[in-house]
């Protein structure tokens with residue numbers, strides 16, 4: 209549902225059951241510790257509530273899911289800003305859109321503002337841009353707002369690609385926290401299979417979860433879900449029920465994205481070392 213015509217902001221339906229997210233134990237702990245810090249009591253106690261986080265991670269690893277988890281854990285409404293919708297063809301219009309989106313967000317405070325794939329909108333702000341400095345100015349407007357806004361708006365930005373991000377955004381202290389959402393470990397993959405089997409009305413106990421978790425090394429949570437869905441289709445077409453073998457075949461038939469971009473994934477991991485909190 210869009211907030212208004214022209215739709216710069218999208219209202220996202222939460223809550224999401226936190227049990228539907230496999231792994232992310234550090235993130236869940238972080239959220240839990242901070243869930244009461246927006247209260248007047250916390251303020252009187254001297255606590256300054258967090259203002260923003262950045263979720264960095266490979267595609268399909270669950271960043272969007274994490275944004276929804278925050279809104280759920282803190283019981284606040286969630287607004288999604290897709291920065292690509294801000295760009296307009298008339299001069300000056302794009303910046304006006306951004307200011308308007310931020311103004312509308314503040315009007316809904318306390319609220320969580322999810323800026324999805326932040327690097328896509330401001331990518332050219334990282335380099336010499338070909339758009340006459342527009343994305344640079346947009347980025348400047350956003351940065352200023354991030355630093356100075358007074359209303360209780362908690363910002364969750366997500367990004368896949370640090371190389372496309374302007375360095376100012378990654379400076380230490382710019383975000384209260386940068387979380388790195390890595391590919392799931394074997395133990396977490398097991399959990400993710402169980403979650404998605406349960407979602408489709410299957411009892412995970414009837415599956416060899418260990419075999420599935422082993423066979424899905426380097427797969428993202430999203431790719432695990434896709435394998436379950438593909439296997440479900442195959443089983444239905446063949447008039448059998450879903451079984452471990454069908455899912456293993458689906459995994460085999462669809463190699464993970466991280467295999468084709470191994471270098472990029474490891475560069476991201478390396479960068480995250482020491483700079484980010486591992487969401488896992």
Ligand SMILES: Nc1ncnc2c1ncn2[C@@H]1O[C@H](COP(=O)(O)OP(=O)(O)OP(=O)(O)O)[C@@H](O)[C@H]1O
Pocket residue numbers: 228229230231265266267268269270271272273274368392400403428429430431433
């Ligand atoms: N840890 C997880 N536990 C359960 N399901 C997961 C997990 N990670 C991903 N999924 C499944 O994969 C889907 C896609 O994940 P999500 O959209 O959160 O990834 P993303 O990191 O935002 O990817 P993108 O970079 O493509 O935006 C989720 O809706 C969920 O069904």
Ligand SMILES: [Mg+2]
Pocket residue numbers: 271272273324366
């Ligand atoms: Mg996403």
